[in-house]
Amino acid sequence: MTNFLQKLFKNTTTRRGIGAVIIFVIIWHIGSQLDEWTGYDLLGIGLVPPPAHVFTAFLEVIPLHGYWMSWVASFSRVITGFLVAMLIGIPFGLLLAVNRYFRGVFFPPFEILRPIPPLAWVPASLIFWPTNEMSIAFVTFLGAFFTIVINVLGGARSIDISYLRAAQSMGASQFDLFWKIVLPGTLPSIFTGAAVGMGITWEVVLAAEMISGGGTQGGGGLGFFIWNSYMGGSLEQIVVGMISIGIAGYLSSSAIRKIGFHFMPWRRLF
Amino acid sequence: MKVKSMAKNTSKAEKKGALSIKNVTKIYDPTGVNVMAVDDCSMEIAGGEVCMIVGPSGCGKTTLLNGIAGFHSITEGSIHLDGELLCGPGKPKADQSAERMVVFQHGALFPWKTLQENVAYGPSVQKALSPAQALDKAGQMLAEAGLGNFLKKYPGEVSSGMARRAEIVRALINNPKVLLLDEPYRAMDALTKQIMHESLLETYDRTGVTIFFITHDLEEAIFLGDKVHIVTTRPCQLKKTVEVKIPRPRSYETQSSEKFRKLLAEVNDAVHEEAVKAFKAGERELA
Numbered sequence: 001m002t003n004f005l006q007k008l009f010k011n012t013t014t015r016r017g018i019g020a021v022i023i024f025v026i027i028w029h030i031g032s033q034l035d036e037w038t039g040y041d042l043l044g045i046g047l048v049p050p051p052a053h054v055f056t057a058f059l060e061v062i063p064l065h066g067y068w069m070s071w072v073a074s075f076s077r078v079i080t081g082f083l084v085a086m087l088i089g090i091p092f093g094l095l096l097a098v099n100r101y102f103r104g105v106f107f108p109p110f111e112i113l114r115p116i117p118p119l120a121w122v123p124a125s126l127i128f129w130p131t132n133e134m135s136i137a138f139v140t141f142l143g144a145f146f147t148i149v150i151n152v153l154g155g156a157r158s159i160d161i162s163y164l165r166a167a168q169s170m171g172a173s174q175f176d177l178f179w180k181i182v183l184p185g186t187l188p189s190i191f192t193g194a195a196v197g198m199g200i201t202w203e204v205v206l207a208a209e210m211i212s213g214g215g216t217q218g219g220g221g222l223g224f225f226i227w228n229s230y231m232g233g234s235l236e237q238i239v240v241g242m243i244s245i246g247i248a249g250y251l252s253s254s255a256i257r258k259i260g261f262h263f264m265p266w267r268r269l270f
Numbered sequence: 271m272k273v274k275s276m277a278k279n280t281s282k283a284e285k286k287g288a289l290s291i292k293n294v295t296k297i298y299d300p301t302g303v304n305v306m307a308v309d310d311c312s313m314e315i316a317g318g319e320v321c322m323i324v325g326p327s328g329c330g331k332t333t334l335l336n337g338i339a340g341f342h343s344i345t346e347g348s349i350h351l352d353g354e355l356l357c358g359p360g361k362p363k364a365d366q367s368a369e370r371m372v373v374f375q376h377g378a379l380f381p382w383k384t385l386q387e388n389v390a391y392g393p394s395v396q397k398a399l400s401p402a403q404a405l406d407k408a409g410q411m412l413a414e415a416g417l418g419n420f421l422k423k424y425p426g427e428v429s430s431g432m433a434r435r436a437e438i439v440r441a442l443i444n445n446p447k448v449l450l451l452d453e454p455y456r457a458m459d460a461l462t463k464q465i466m467h468e469s470l471l472e473t474y475d476r477t478g479v480t481i482f483f484i485t486h487d488l489e490e491a492i493f494l495g496d497k498v499h500i501v502t503t504r505p506c507q508l509k510k511t512v513e514v515k516i517p518r519p520r521s522y523e524t525q526s527s528e529k530f531r532k533l534l535a536e537v538n539d540a541v542h543e544e545a546v547k548a549f550k551a552g553e554r555e556l557a
Contacts (some may be wrong), residue, residue, distance in 0.1 A: 162378035165341055168366045170392035170444060180395075184382040266382050267422040 025051050049236045054243070057236035067225065074209065074221035075248065077133075081140025084128045085197060089145050090190060093152025098182065110149065117157050118143040136208045143152045143204035144197035151196070155189020156182055188267060191260040195253055202249045222248065285317030286352055287447035287480030289338065294347035294448035295505075297335050307333040309505030310347070315497075317352070317447075320474060320481040322495035324420050324488060324541055328345035331484045332375075332504030335450050338482065339365035339372045344427060351447060371441035374449045377433055379425040385412060385436045386421040392444040408443060415469065431462045435469055442473065448480045455490065464522060467493055475519055488541060492516075492533050493525055500540045510540045 009015060032050040061067040095102045096110075118139050125135040159182060167181050209223025220228065222245050230236035261268055290544050296308040307330035314319045323331050336342040338349055338356065340363060348358025357363035364370075379388050379414055389408035393399040399407060408423050415435050425433050441449055455463050467490065474481060491498045498512040514533060516524055524530055 103295065146390075154364065160376075160378065162374040162376065163380060165339070165366070166374065166378045166440075167391070167395070169339065169368060169371060170440075171368050171396040172391075173395070176395045180391075181380065184380070187382070266426060 006205055014054050047093050047235060051237055053236045054075050054239045057234070057240050058243075061237065061240055062097065067262045070220060070222045071244065071248065073186045074202075074205055074223065074245075077136055077140055077209075077221060078198075078252065080137050080196075081205070082144050082198060082201050084137075085144035085148055085201075086194065089148035089193075089197075090152055093149040093193075094156055094182070096149070096153045097156030097186075098178065107110040110146075110183065114150070118200070119211075122208055126212060131210050136205065136212060140201050142204050143200040147197040147200055148190070148193040151189045151193025155186040155192075158189075159185040184193075184264075187264050191256065191264070194260075195256050198252050198256055199249065202252065206245060285478060285480075287391050288317040288352050289313075289321075289448060289480065289482065290350040291315070291334070291352075292348050292350075292358075294334065294337060294349060295345045296330070296337060296342070297345045306505040308344075309507050311426075311501070311507050312347075313499055313508055313511075315480060315482065318478045318480055319459070320483065320494055320496045322491040322498045323482070323484045323501060324486070324491050324498055324537065325501035325506065326503045326541075326545050327486070329501060329503045329544070329548065331501060332452055333482060334506060335372070335452055335482065338364065338448070339370055339450055340366040341372075360391075368396065369447045370443035370450060371446040371448075372452065373434070373437050373441055373454045374529075375452045375456060377425075377437060377454075378429070379433055379437050379440065381425050384422050384424055385428065385432075387416060388425070388436060389440045389443050392440065396444075403447055408439075411439050411443055412436060415473070429462075430458060431466055434458075434466060438470065438473060442477060442479070446479060448482055451481065453482045453484050453486065456486070463487075463490070463557040468522070469519070470494065471520060488534055488537050489525060492530060492537060493520065498533075498537055500537060500544070503551060510545065512537050512540075 029051050030047070032048040034231045092106075096107055097103075109122055121139050122135070125138045126260070129135040164177060164183055165184060167177055172180065205221065206223035206226070208231055209221040222241055225244075226238055226241035229235075229241055291313045291370045294308055294311045295306070298305040298307055311334065313321070323334070325331050333342065337344045340356070343362035344357055345362070349356045349364065350358075350483060351369070356370075379385070380391070383391065386405055386408045389412055390401070390404035392404075394401045394404040398404075409418075412418060412421055415438075416435055417432060417439070420428055420432060420436075424506065425436070429434070437454075438449070438451075454519065455466050458466065471494065481494075483491075483494060492514050494510075495514050497513060499508055500510045500512070501507060512533060516527075516529060516533075
C-alpha cells in the first residue's frame with residue numbers, strides 16, 4: 001500500500017492533479033471569506049459555504065447509512081440505464097450503419113425522437129411505467145441511448161473505405177468484414193459514445209431523482225439527497241451532494257476509460 | 271547500399287501478371303453531370319514488369335487503378351489479366367481478388383491489428399492457412415523485410431516507412447499477380463523515400479511480381495520502372511511511354527548517371543506540358 005502511494009506521488013500527472021485541486025480549494029476559500037475580509041461580496045455571488053464547513057458536513061454524513069444508500073441507489077440506476085442503452089444502442093447503431101433498408105425504416109423515427117430532451121420524458125414515463133424506479137431507469141436509458149447510437153452510427157459510417165477494400169481484396173467474407181473490420185473500426189466511437197452517454201446518464205438520473213422525489217430517504221439517490229438538503233436549508237450538505245456526484249461521475253468515466261484501454265490496446269499510444 | 275538480386279532466368283513472356291488495358295473509358299455521373307475521368311486509354315503491361323504511371327493530379331490515374339482492382343466499374347473498354355477478362359463488355363466491374371493487391375495512398379494497415387496480425391489477415395480469412403500458420407508465415411515475411419523486431423507493434427507505433435513496408439508485405443503474402451500501388455510514398459521525406467525505393471526494388475527482384483505504380487515523382491518513376499507511362503490531364507489518356515533501359519539491380523548511384531538524367535529530362539518535358547494544361551483547366555473551372 002505504501003509502495004502504491006509512493007508510486008502515485010512520484011507520478012507528475014498525479015501531483016499536478018492534486019496541486020490543482022488544492023489551488024481550487026484555496027480560491028474557493030478566499031471567495032467564501034471575501035465578504036468578511038473586505039466587506040464586499042464577489043460580484044454576483046451571494047452565500048458560498050467555506051470549504052472547511054463543507055468538509056465538516058462531509059464528515060457528518062459519511063457515517064450515515066442513508067448517505068451511502070443514496071450512492072447505491074443512484075449508481076444502480078445509472079448502471080442499469082447505461083448498460084441497457086449500450087446493449088440496445090450498439091447493435092442498433094451498427095445495423096443502421098451497415099443496412100440500408102434498416103436505416104431507411106428506423107432512422108427517421110429515431111431522428112424525430114432524438115431531439116426530445118430526456119427530461120421531457122419524465123412526466124410521461126412517470127405515468128406510463130408502473131413504478132417510480134422503472135420510470136427513472138427508462139429516462140436514464142434514453143439519456144445514454146441516443147448519444148450511443150449516434151456515435152456508433154457515425155463511427156461505423158466513417159471507417160476508411162480503404163480498410164474495407166483492403167479486407168475484401170484479401171478475401172474477407174461479409175462476416176469477416178463485420179467482425180474484424182467494422183466492429184473494431186467502430187470501437188473508438190463506441191467508447192466515445194459511452195463516455196458522453198455516461199455523463200448524460202448522471203445528469204438525467206439526478207434530475208429525475210429530484211423530480212420524482214425518489215421515495216424514501218435512502219432510496220432517493222444523490223439527486224434526492226441534494227433536494228432534501230435544500231428543503232432542510234443546509235447549504236453545506238447541498239455542496240456535499242454535488243461533490244459526491246462529481247466523484248461518482250469521475251469514477252464512472254475512469255471505469256469506461258479503463259475498459260476502453262482493455263478492448264483497444266492500439267489506442268494506448270494516444 | 272547495393273540492392274541484391276536473385277537472378278531470374280525466366281523470360282518476361284512466361285511470367286504471370288500481364289495486364290492488358292484496352293480502350294478503357296470511365297465516366298462518372300454522380301450528379302447528372304458527366305465527368306470523363308478516363309478516355310479511351312490503352313496500355314499493355316507485360317508480366318513481371320514495373321509499370322509507372324505519371325500524370326497531373328486528379329487526371330484519372332487512380333480511377334484506372336480502381337478499375338483494375340475492382341473497386342469501381344468501367345464504362346467502356348476492357349481489362350484482361352493473363353488473357354482472362356477482369357472487366358469489359360457485359361461485366362463492368364472486376365471482382366476484387368487477392369491476385370490484384372492494392373497498396374493505398376494513405377496506407378490501410380488496420381490500426382487495431384499488430385503488424386504481424388495485419389500481414390496474417392489475408393491467408394487466414396482465405397482459410398489458406400490456419401491462423402497460427404498464417405501468423406508464423408507473416409512473422410517470417412516481415413523479418414525478411416527487416417521488420418522482425420516490430421511484429422507485435424501496432425501501425426500507430428511504427429514510422430510511416432515501416433508501416434508502408436509492412437503493407438507491401440501484407441499484399442505480397444497473398445502471392446498476387448499484380449501489385450497496385452497508388453502513390454505509396456507520397457508524403458515521405460527524400461531520405462525515407464530512398465530507403466523505400468531500395469526496399470521495393472529488393473522485393474521486386476526477389477518476387478518478380480508485376481507492379482502498377484502511380485506516382486507524381488519523376489525520379490521515382492525512372493528509378494523504379496521498366497516503363498514510364500505518361501498520361502494526359504483529365505480525361506486520362508496515354509500520352510507517351512518512356513522505356514527505362516537501365517539494367518537491374520539498380521542502386522541509388524543509378525540516379526546520378528547520365529542516362530538517368532536524360533530520361534528524366536524526356537519525361538519531364540512530356541509531363542510539364544500536361545501539368546500546364548491541367549493547371550489552366552483548373553483555372554477555367556474556378557473562373
